[in-house]
Structure formats: structure tokens, C-alpha cells
Amino acid sequence: MSINSAMLAGVSGLVANSSALAAISDNISNVNTVGYKRSQANFQTLVSGNSRNATYAAGGVTAQTRQYVTQQGLPQSTSNTTDLAISGSGFFVVTEKPEDLQSSDARAFTRAGSFQLDNLGYLKNEAGLYLQGWLVDDQGVITTDPSDLSRLSSINVSNVGGAAEPTTRVAISANLKSSQAVSAELPGYNAATNSMAMYDAELGTGVKPDFSIQIPASDSKGGKRTLQVDFLKSNVPNQWYAEIRAVPASDVVTGAGLSNGQLKTGIVAFTPDGRLDSSATTLLDADDPVLNFGASADGAPGAGEANWATGLGIDDQEIRIDIAGGAGGLTQYDSPSIVQAVNTNGTAFGNLTNVEIDEDGFVTAIFDNGISRQIAQVAIATFANPDGLKATNGNAYRVTMESGTYSLKAAGTGGAGAIAPSTLEASTVDLSSEFTGLIITQRAYSASSKIISTADQMLEELLSIKR
Template identity: 30%
Template sequence: MLRSMFTAISSLNLHQSYLDVVANNLANANTIGYKTSRVLFQDQFYQMLNPGSGPAANLGGTNPTQVGLGVKTGYISPIFTQGALQATGRNLDLAIQGDGFFVYDQGAQRRYSREGSLTLDSAGILVNASTGLRVQGWMVNASGVVDTNLPPNNIQIPQNRTIARATQNAIFGGNLSADAQVGDTVDTTMGIYDSLGQLHTATVTFTRTGDSTWSWSATAPAGAAGNGTITFDANGHYASSTGSVLTVPGSAGANPINATLDLTSLTMLSAPTSTAVTSQDGLAAGDITDVYITPNDGAIFLVYSNGMREQVGQIAVARFTNPAGLIHTGHTMFQQGLNSGDPQIGAANSAGRGAIAAGYLEGSNVDMAQEFTNMILAQRGFQASSRVITTSDEIIQELVNLKR
């Protein structure tokens, strides 16, 4: 049989595989997180007809004569170029800008993916919305800190937590009248919160003590403590003060409230007295209203109805020295391969890992124009090889006809 026929057959098989890859790329043109694949051809064996010779004293050398015996697949490899980010307006939809993969738990073998559509399951664990695989990261420790040097684990979001904040600072503003007489008093009430979120009403009494001085003291509620003095300059502006901590007993089970009073905004001008608390940092108890993932670093916060935010965890991102060495497992997931290197897992936007874009998903990086071009190349290559088989068959037929 003719060598050309077997060579053409190897080409037919390869161009069919080429077309399979093109078809898969086009089928996944709208698959979130999909990475297009490319095919590399390599020539195969060669039959040596003449090894050639080296130059002699009176004769030049000759080159070897070889006949190729077909083509084979070099490799089929994913291309990890960045896909376009598609805005979804949903904070639990995540994409990675740059190098890296989300880490998912699947028992003994982890999975890695660029697809980050997350949701909470009934146990409050953060999972991939389509596969249910649990995304990996870190929870805050007892000190409220995320340690990204620890191995990542499941992220469980508390569902029924409430939180409050005790008042620690209060700012007074307004005017203490310069027309007041020595011994005149002014009462200013203020609302402050204890560590359980209970609101307490405290009264601070200001007393004129001299030409440019006033004193203050806590007079309510029962058990409240704190006092000090305020000195104003000749322009009626704050000059200095002594004492700044107001202590108020908390409700049953709460710590005492120790609020630092900021009196620097007070004035002493010839105008009616108008002292008031302009702001304080305590908050009543609030319930969870949302889960928020911050851009860039992927920190996970709980948002409460009282406006507070509390960090509970952080998303992990893995990068590989050779991502093309990863093995496809379906569902736009990969697993570690023999030539991918070990996963380098850490926080996003650090050590070469990409930044997290919250509210976005990464679209497929398939270039449809390129894939249609590849389809034409595969088709024409297949046609050319089939013509070689037809021609080889005609030559064999002519040989058979020589017997007639």
C-alpha cells in the first residue's frame, strides 16, 4: 500500500480532533469562566531513504533523504487570557482580574475555577451556585483577625446574629452664654448606648465658675460620674479643659459606659446658651440585612440594620506556576495536574494573585472570529487529506489495471 494513504489517514483523524476542539470552544462561547483551547500539530515519524554523507577529499557531502509518515497531536491546551467582566449587580457574583482561581472543596481533591457565582446554602455555607461545591477561605479568629497563612476551609456565614456598639465618644457643640452669671447652671441631656444596645439618658450640668471658665459634671442618671472644667480665650473660643470621661452604669448584664466627651467645639460668646450633643458613636442592636464582599481583597462582611459592618471571613485565591498543566474536570473546573505545580493559596490581590471584582462574572474568552477561521482550516485540511486518499486509490487502481 502507498505511504501517502496512511499519512492522509493520520491527517484525517487529527483534523477531526481539531474540529472537535473548535466545536467545543464555540459551544462554550457564553459559558461563564470558560477558557478556550487550542490544538498544536506535530509531524510524526520519518522513514530514512538515504542517510546522506559527509564531505570527502574530492567529493562534497550529500543531505539525508527522508519521507514523512504523517501528523499527530502535539497537545491541546487551554488559553488563560482574561475574559470580559460582565456586571450582574449581585454582590455574591465574583470574578478575578488577573491570575488565579477560586478554590472549591471536593473531598480529597480540590477543584479550581474562574467561575465565582456564589450563594448560601441552608446551613449558611458559601457555595458555588451551579455545583454546590463549597468555596474555600478563612474565617476570622477569636481576635477578629483573618490569618491567611492557615489552610483555607469552608466559610460559614452567621444567620441570626445581632450586634450593638457602646458609646465611646460624644461631641458637644453650641454656646455657653458669656452673659451668664457665676453660679448659673445649664443642663444638657444626651442619649448614649451601653454594650447591649440599650439607650440611656444622661445629664451633664455646666456651671459658670469664673470670667472665662465653666465646669461640667454628670448629674443623671443615678450612679453617673464624671466632671471637669473648660477654659475659653478672650475671643470666646475653646482654650483648654480638664476631665473628659463620662461614666454611666449599664443595664443588667452590660458593661458600664465610659464615654469620652469632646468639648473643643464649645464657645463662650454673648449669645443664648445652646449646648447640645452633636454626635455620638453608639448604636442600638441591629440584625443582619446583607452579606457584602469587598472588591480587590474579597473580605466578607455582615451588614446590620443599625449601619454596622462586621468582617467574618475572606475568600481564598490560588495561582499556579503553569496553569496550562491543570486538568479539566467539567463544570469549568480544574484539578491539579502533574505539570501544573502546587497551588499557591493566599489572599486576593497579593503575591501575583489577581484582584476580586465583586458584582461581576468573567465571561468566556472564546474569540468567535478566530474559531470560525479555525473551522475553515480544519475543514480544508480534512478535504485535502481526503483528496490524497482518493488519489492514492486511483494510483493503486492503475497498478491493478496493469495486469489486464
């Protein structure tokens, strides 16, 4: 009966507009939710099987709610270095628990990148979902896998302890006074039996150097060590006797030919114009000016070799001492002997002070001694049809048949968007559109109710015929 069909069409209108109201309500309530994607109820007609000459029967309307997952929200800058947004396609891979993940544990995908460190050092967003990525291996290498979710792990920075880097390179810029008078002690100087390393004013031993340069260095544990280069003017023009030694001498164990902490002995020579004459300099090899230290645990050093002292318990080390380069190198001009600069790498022990994430998704730990260390890379998941993903709690999504399977990629590669650090993606909700839709939905709902009340009046008229 046409009146009945009209009433049922009105009911379908009420149901459809109720769904539209629910979608609008969700949108308005999530206007400030990071990474939220607006939903919209799309209406379609329901048509009954009417023939051309039959009485018309209303079919009504139905609503299908769709979430626009691929629509990107505006990026908003923040002051938090672990806030992340994806500029382009892709989703962060997240899990509900940080540890002991099994292949059966569900993984979700989200654009909500408001990550912070929890009490265990894991990166977790406001919904309690933990960020996944590829961790650095023992060799300092990060290996990505585009298809295996089980290769991902929760990113944790609490297991990154303090860090230290041993000194491997030294650049000296200094001048030795060319008119330096030859020391009265020079005739008694002998690098093996009466050296500058033996000098002690109180005991009256050794030969006092004319000039000394101290070099700060860090060992394999970040401990502070001191090397010293002593110079004694020779009676041969443009030549100086030189010794490199450890201060204190107890820091090293030396082999035959070295004593009192000596590491190297020889001549430093200059050209007539005051520049270093590498061909005549014997203190260090001109092509490979390296000091080699054996580990504390090594056996007795050979002749002319040195190990770190056993009590230090530190690793072997190579330190390249550049006296021909640097800012100016070692020179001999007729001006006061002075050290312009001693530049070294290596750092003492440092503590974790900050965590930074770059556009490629590399998570880097920053230490207060200047060292930075990569610890992981954030994985980005892409889908053939992101709008087919199923929404779940926490502003996240699950894989469905419509979305297709995921593909894991590094940020900025293979169609995956770049990561924007210290940025959050805003909700895609436009309040002006939602309030306009709210008014329209309210009127449509009222109109559908009028259909039902009108059909009810007509049925009442029909029933009154019998009276």
C-alpha cells in the first residue's frame, strides 16, 4: 500500500538522518583531535520494484558513512621534538603494548603523531599506542624490511646509556720562536738517558724543555688523558729535539727505548721560511703521523711501543697528530713561542639530553658531550586504498580487504611521505561546514517525521470510513 510505503520511507529518512547526525557529532567532538579524519554520511535512494502502470510505492533512503582517510590535515608546529606528522601518504605503525610482541599481536596504523616518552622510555602517543620502527643493530646499521611487520620493534631510548668517543685525531697550530737561545743544558740532553720526560726541577734530573704543548685526549671509556709535546732548541739551525709523552707517565707502559712515559722521540725541522720541513722531521712519520696505544690487557709492548696501563682497563687506540696542517700547523717564526690552537675529536662520557627525529625518520639520541647517535628509523606504512581502512579506538586503523595489504617504507621513499618533526597534523574537520550540515540534517529529520505524521493522518481517515 502506498500510504504504508510512504510511512516506511519517512522512517528510513529518520534513520538515515540519524546516521548523518552521528557522523557530524563525531566530527565536531573531534575538531581538536590530532590526525582525525572527518566522516560524512552519503545518502542513496532505495527504489521498490514499481512497474510503469502500477501504483507508486516509496522506497526511501539509506545512508552510508564514509571516513575520508586520505584527506590530509594542516600541519601545526610544536615545541616537542617527538611530535611527528607525515607530509604526504602513509601511516605510523603502532601497537597496544611495547614489549614481548608476537606475530599474532595486532598492529594498527595512525596519523596521530603526538608521541612522548613513557616511564620506560618508549615513544607512545596520547591514545597509548607505541611507535614502531627498525632498530639499529650491533654494527650501527639499520636494515629496513618492506613486508615483515615482525621485524619492527617499539622504539625505546631508555636503553641508550651515556656515550663516549675516544680521541682519534689531533691538529696542532703553534709557533716555536726561531731566535730561541740554545739551552745551556743541551749538551747533556739524551732522549734515552737524560730526556725532557725525566725533567724534575726539585730532583735536578732531566733536561728542561724550551716549550711544551699539552694535548687533552679521551680514551675508549671517555676518561680524560693528557699527552704533552716537549721541544728543546738544537744547535743545528731550524731544528728542535722533540718528545711526546703521557702525563702522568703511569698512564702508559712502554717498551725498550722509551722511558718516563715517552711515546715518541725525534727531531722537528723547519724550512728557512719557517714552515715545517716534513722530509727532515723524524718525530712522526710524515705520511702517517699516528701514535699507537695497545690495550691495557695486551702483553708487554715491544721496543718503541706503548700500551695503556693495566690498571686503566681501556681499549687500544690510534691518535693521528697533525702538525703540518690544521689551522696553521707547526711553524718557526721569530715571534714568541705560543699555542694558537689544539683541536681534538673524541669526547668524555656524556648523558642523554634529548631525542630528535629527522625528515627521514631517523631517531637520534643527543648527549651533553656533543655526541649524537642514531638508534632507530621510523617505519611508514602505505596502502593501495587508504580509505578502505577500518577505524578503531585511539584514532587508528586496521587493515581490511578494501584497503589492501600494507607496504612498509622509509620516510620519503617509494611514495611514502616525509616526516615533519616538531609538527602535528590537525583534524580535517571544518566547523563551518559541520554546523551547516547540522542545520540541514535537523531540517531533513523534521521533514521525515512530517511524512510519518501525514501518513498517520491519512491512515486515520481511511479507518474512519468504517464508522
